[in-house]
Amino acid sequence: MSIFVNADTRVIVQGMTGRAGTFYTDQAMRYGATYVGGVRPGKGGRRHLDLPLFNSVSEAVEGTGANASLVIVPAPFAANAMIEAIEAGIGVVVCVTERVPQHDMARVKAALRQSDTMLIGPNSQGILTPGQCKIGVMPTVDAKPGNIGIAxxxxxxxxxxxxQCSKAGLGQxxxxGIGGDTLHGVDFVDCLKRFKDDPETEAVxxxxxxxxxxxxxxxxYLKSVNFGxxxxxxxxxxxAPEGRRMGHAGTLSTFGLASAAEKIDVLxxxxxxxxxxxxxxxAAIGTVPVPA
Incomplete structure (x- = not known):
């Protein structure tokens, strides 16, 4: 099994006709994922990469039965694209866009609270169930099906x-990729809950x-349950020095709070x-005792 996506996932791409959208859609289809269309306002009725284009997400859902979307549009427009997918009832939305303004993400989070949509990202490499579905920009050359869940x-x-896992015979x-921004969709706890209930995931x-x-x-969360x-x-x-952001918008340790040492201790x-x-x-995967 898997979490969030599988071989039955039907993906549309918001921003498919752009350079990045074209490249990563083509890669995912070559990998074998099921992509069924794209959304580009004003280009509905045309085709791109031999897939139909639609003017809106709701039209794409009606025309293709899509249940997942890849949002790969510029940062100023990413929030509206995510909200459009949420309002259209898309089950899984993956946003790879970086530098989405935080006040825009506040609007997205509000829309999520009134929906059943699972948002992955933004600023995420995406989600991959090896051999079944790829939504995002991650490489797949080393991915192998297996029993290790990664968040x-x-x-x-x-x-x-x-x-390294695949080389050691530990498929996934x-x-x-939950995303590197401060405000984003699914988090570690959401992933842990899904991995806990997935019978084929044996370690995380x-x-x-x-x-x-x-x-x-x-x-x-792990202290509150029998994770097993x-x-x-x-x-x-x-x-990392205090008060200095290290790459991602969310990687900032301020005056000792949320430092690596603190996180390591509580984990x-x-x-x-x-x-x-x-x-x-x-090496650590093979030495961890299963929690009682």
């Missing part, structure tokens, strides 16, 4: 850890960063095995 705030580290059930890897409260909330599966975490930014206290570097993750 990550870092795209580059996800690719590295995924490659689903890899989720969390890739965290400084800033925010994602890791602390994951630790609190090993969890390994890598938290980066141990040597370890929740029974999570801590990997010091990306090179340690595979």
């Amino acid at each position: 990550s705030r870092s795209a580059s580290l996800t690719s590295e850890i995924l490659a 059930s689903t890899t989720v 890897v969390l890739v965290g960063e400084i800033g925010g409260r994602e890791e602390e909330e994951a630790a609190a 599966k090993p969890v390994v975490a890598l938290v980066v930014g141990r040597h 370890r206290d929740a029974g999570v095995a801590i990997a010091n570097t990306a090179d340690d993750v595979v």
Whole structure:
């Protein structure tokens, strides 16, 4: 099985006719994911990459039966695109756009609270269920089907850890890039809940960063339930200076709060095995005792 997406997921692309949209849609279709159309206002009725184009998400849903959307539009327009997909009843929306204004994301979060949509991103590499569905911009060359669930705030580290897992014979059930922005959709807890209920996920890897409260909330959740599966975490930014943002909008440690050390301590206290570097993750997976 998998979480959020699978072989039956039918994807539309908001922004498919742009350069990036064209490239990543073509990649996903070559991988074997089911993409059924694109949305580009004013170009409805035309075709692109041999897929139909629609003027709105609601038209695309009606015409294709789509249940997922990839939002790959410029930052000033990303919030409206996400909200349009939410209002059209799309089940899973993946937004890879970076630098979406936070006041725009506040509007998106309000729309999500009144819906059943699961938003992944923004500033996310996307979601991948190997051999079944790819929605996003992540490479797939090293991905292999298997039993390791990965949820990550870092795209580059996800690719590295995924490659090392596959090389060691540890395929992945689903890899989720939750996004590096302060305000975003699904978080570590959402992913952990889904992985817990997925019978084919046997262990989970969390890739965290400084800033925010994602890791602390994951630790609190793990302490509150009988998770029943090993969890390994890598938290980066141990040597980041206070008050300086390190790449992602959410990777900011302020006056000792949300530091890597703090996050590592609370995760370890929740029974999570801590990997010091990306090179340690595979070895850690095999040594974690299953929580009682």
